[in-house]
Amino acid sequence: EIVLTQSPGTLSLSPGERATLSCRASQSVSSSYLAWYQQKPGQAPRLLIYGASSRATGIPDRFSGSGSGTDFTLTISRLEPEDFAVYYCQQYGSSPLCTFGQGTKLEIK
């Protein structure tokens, strides 16, 4: 069973700074099947990145994804106030077919 571990659990940064969020898989994940989501309180998750590095429709270019194999990264180049939220990575294809990471909370410092 594949497990996705996100780090750090909480990241405290200021607007304008760069955020780097990590997602590590217990087994290799196809890059085609790695996605990132943003979730704000009381809202459904929103797709940010799919295929490890492709931005979803309407997502600003300050969001970027990279990585392969077992190590993936979501980078937010310059934090805007609306970017403070919880971020999840997700893999598809390996048992149990679909898995989410436990999330990284990005909070204002």
Add this chain to the structure above:
Amino acid sequence: QLQLQESGSGLVKPSQTLSLTCAVSGGSISSGGYSWSWIRQPPGKGLEWIGYIYHSGSTYYNPSLKSRVTISVDRSKNQFSLKLSSVTAADTAVYYCASLFSLDGHFDYWGQGTLVTVSS
């Protein structure tokens, strides 16, 4: 653009069956390329995939829930449903329906979520 909307009972007694429906608009549930999924989130916790039904009718469930889960489709109403049997307090969560883009396995459209509480 797809829109998804969950509906169903917000309060279920322990040992009973949770039943939710997701109405899909803006596209046909029978069209290829998408699977129709359920995901849940216990209060204050992370996301857990429950399962999905492919447009062909094939179903895939999280092994941890497989014995209690049924996902079905009603093509005439353009909606799909979730049944979770023998619920306990641990099944209390916000339940989301979502469309899974089958080619690369990401969830691109989500319902707003519905809170289901298991309590006597």
